[in-house]
Structures are given as structure tokens and as C-alpha cells.
Amino acid sequence: MIFAFKIKSKKVLYSALAVLLSGAVAIVVLLSLNASVGVDAYYTYAKDAAGEEKKFIKWVDFNIPYSALNRAVDYQIRAHADGNSGFNWIELLACLGTKYGGNWKNYKSNDMYLYAGKLLEGDEPEVKSSKYFSYYMEAYDAILHEFVGEYKIGIIGDDGEIVMEPRYGLRTFNPIAEGFGYSHYDDFGNARGYGYNRKHLGHDMMGRLGSPIIAVESGTIAELGWNQYGGWRIGIRSFDSKRYYYYAHLRQGSPYASGLARGDVVTAGDVIGYMGRTGYSAKEDVNNINVVHLHFGMQLIFDPSQEDGDGEIWIDAYQIVKLLEHHRATVVYNAGTKQYTRKYAYEVM
Numbered sequence: 358m359i360f361a362f363k364i365k366s367k368k369v370l371y372s373a374l375a376v377l378l379s380g381a382v383a384i385v386v387l388l389s390l391n392a393s394v395g396v397d398a399y400y401t402y403a404k405d406a407a408g409e410e411k412k413f414i415k416w417v418d419f420n421i422p423y424s425a426l427n428r429a430v431d432y433q434i435r436a437h438a439d440g441n442s443g444f445n446w447i448e449l450l451a452c453l454g455t456k457y458g459g460n461w462k463n464y465k466s467n468d469m470y471l472y473a474g475k476l477l478e479g480d481e482p483e484v485k486s487s488k489y490f491s492y493y494m495e496a497y498d499a500i501l502h503e504f505v506g507e508y509k510i511g512i513i514g515d516d517g518e519i520v521m522e523p524r525y526g527l528r529t530f531n532p533i534a535e536g537f538g539y540s541h542y543d544d545f546g547n548a549r550g551y552g553y554n555r556k557h558l559g560h561d562m563m564g565r566l567g568s569p570i571i572a573v574e575s576g577t578i579a580e581l582g583w584n585q586y587g588g589w590r591i592g593i594r595s596f597d598s599k600r601y602y603y604y605a606h607l608r609q610g611s612p613y614a615s616g617l618a619r620g621d622v623v624t625a626g627d628v629i630g631y632m633g634r635t636g637y638s639a640k641e642d643v644n645n646i647n648v649v650h651l652h653f654g655m656q657l658i659f660d661p662s663q664e665d666g667d668g669e670i671w672i673d674a675y676q677i678v679k680l681l682e683h684h685r686a687t688v689v690y691n692a693g694t695k696q697y698t699r700k701y702a703y704e705v706m
Contacts, residue, residue, distance in 0.1 A: 396488045399496075403662060413659040417496045419672040420461045421450060423679040425469060430527065430680070432473050433505050437525050441477060446505060447498050449473055454493035455484040499599045499657050500672065503574050503705075504529045504680075511702030519702060527684040528705055529574045530626045532562065532604065532653045534697065535685035539564035539651075545673035551586065551637045558671035559603065559654035560678060566608065566649045568632040569697040571686045572623045573602050573653075575705050581619045587652060588635025589613070589642070593623060601664075603654035608633030609644050615696050625705060626686040628697045653678065 401415035433446035452472045457463045475482050484490060508528040514520040533539050539562045547557045572593060579601065580592030587605030589612035594601050607613065608631040623629060637645035655677070657663075657670040688697040 396492055399492050401668075403660065411660070413663075414492070414496055414499075414657075415659075415663075415668065415670070417500075417657055417670055417672055418459055419496075419500060419676075420459070421454070421497075421676060422461055422464060423676045424466070425450065425453070425461065425464055426676060426680045427683075428466065428469055429473075430505055432469075432477075434526050436477060443479065444477055447501050448494060449476055450497050450501075451490060451494040452476075452482045452484050454497065455487050455490045458489070459493070496657075499659065500655075500677075502597065502599065503595065507706040509704040509706060521702065521704060523706070527681070528625060529681060529684065530571050531678065531681040531685040532571055532573055532651060533564060533632070533685070534569040534571050534628065534688045536687075537564060537568040539568070541675070541678065543673065543675040545675060558669075559605070559652045560674040561650045561652055562678065563648055563650040564632050566633060568651075569628045569686075569688050570604055570607065570630040570632060570651055572625055572627045572629050573681070574600065575625045576600075576602070576623065578617060578619050578621045578623060581613070581617060583641045584636070585639045586636060588637070588646065589630070589633070590652075591617070591629055593629070599658060601656040601658060603652070603656065604630060605652035605654070606634055606636050606646050606650060607631060609635050609642055611695075614698075615694060624703055626699050626703050628686075628688055628699060631697075 399414060399416055400412050402410055402412050405411050429446040429449050432449060433444065436444035449469065449472055453464065453468060454461070456468065472482050472484075504527060506528055507523060507525050509521040509523050511519045512522050541560065541562045544557055544561055545559070549555050549557050574593070574595055576593040576595045578591060579594040580590065582589070584590050584605070587603070589607040589609075590603065590605040591607070591613065592601060592603050611631065612633060612635065613630045614628045617623075617629065632649060632651050634644050634646035634649045635642065637643075653674060655672050655674045657672060659670075660668075662668050663670060687700040689700045690697050
């Protein structure tokens, strides 16, 4: 369809052309700025204890949609079943991240199909030659490294004894146990006002008081106790120290699974606590949160300087939680202890 209109004066014509020209110039300038920023914009530099300069990632915007994550996991599982040990689902995602410049709103399933085909056949997608590829590979691997792989789960054998059966697939767990409903939406970055104006650097999952909270990944308990913003909370550091999982607003009175202490090792799928609404108080064990929910946070640490302070990197975990909906820990209730524990023995390989 063609639209025709008359320009009533040269002045109007010149004004229209000026607007179009300025818009075109703005686009060119933006493209030039993006091109000139360079890959170093994603990194920072510091000196270690020996005075040597080190380079590490300072910023990650994780916005891979659930549909892409889920499909990449499927490719990994099928490749493993076919004996293709060279395929890496994170490498596939890094190729797409490079292609889109990190803007996953441009994601097309056909792009994944094409890149997956090349990687499965041992070919090198052209995007791997980009100077940005190594950034996306390192960033995505820091997030997803332990999510898929080999594990063992305890099943009852023919003789009635528990046998640890090897399996392959998702081996990290949803933060809320199987059978306990929850609702959620992407609220990362929303405003929060208690104490001071700030952004919400986590993912809220609304559910029932006392719902068992699950360790997403195996790791070491780094934090356990009261924080006026998070209430009763627990922080778990991955064994490679790249990921820090934060679970907050746990239940008043009995927030944690029995016997947990700072420094303990937990296994993916273990019950670590119970959903509540504590926090927003300098006084311990106070319910000042209006809605029962779990605040689930995921922090990336590429350098010890990023553990606390302005250098912290928190990512949007909404799409990750959607992915882990496919893998939830089954728990059983002990009326004597009034505690939930995992039903099946589990071992990450």
C-alpha cells in the first residue's frame, strides 16, 4: 500500500527532511558508539596481591528466554545419548548470544537449529571468531556450568536395597519442593524502598507459609542468620566459587532445616529452610514482609572483589526458575521432627 500526501510549503518539507536526517544520524551514531565500545567494556582490571594486573568480567545481563534454555538442554541430553561428548549446550548459547549482541529479543529457534547442527557435526560457527564470543562463553558458563550433567539417584532395587542409579540431565533443582505451589513473574530490577531506594536484585516466588526451600546446587553454606533486609536468610556458595545463591525471608521461629550451620556442605535438592515473610526489621525474627514468599537471588563472582560492594553482579533468575520447573525435589514429612527431608538419595557426579 502506498500513501501519498502533499507538502503544503517548502518550510514544512525542509522540517520533515531535517527530522528524517537527524533520525538517520542518530542511528548511525548509536551504531558507531556500540561498535567503538568494544569487548573491554564488559571487563575491569585490578591488581592481585602480587601486584600483577588481572582482568575479569564486571557486568552480565542474563536474558536468555526459557524456550532457548530448554531447547539447548534438550540438544545436550540428546548429544550425550548419541555419544557426542564434544557438544556443549553452553557453547551453543554463547554462539547465539554473540550473534544477538546479548539481545535475546532477537532469538529465533531456527538460529539455534542451524548453530546446533554445526556444533553437532564438529563445525565451527562463524560467530566463534568474534572477539565477543569468549565473553559470552565465560559469562554463560559461570551461570550454567553445573546445570546439566551426570548424577546418581537412589532407587529401591529388586532386593529392597537402595541402588544409586546413574542418570544424565538437569541436575540442579527448583528452589521450591515438588508438590508445593507458587506463583511468580519477572520482577528483577523493580523498586524497593525499605531502608533506602534500591533495585530488587532477586526473584520473588510467592507461595504457602512453610513450603520447603531447596538447595538449587550443591555447595557450601557461606551465610546463615538474620539480615534486616532479608530476614532469616541462607547463602550458599558453589564449589567453584562462581555462583552464590541467596534465599531470604524464611519462616519465623524455625526458618532452617535442622542442624544446618555456616560452613556445612549441602547437596543439590536438599531441604535447607522454609518459606516465610521475615525481614525489614533490625530486630530478629520479625514478620515485616506483607506477602509470604521466597526471595531467590543468584550472584556471579569472577573475582573476590565482587563478593560485596559496588562490584556485585546479580542476575535475573526468572528464566532459570522456569527451566528448573522441570526438576523439583521430592520431599517427605517427619511428624516427629516436624521437618521435611528429601525422599531420594542423590549424588552429583
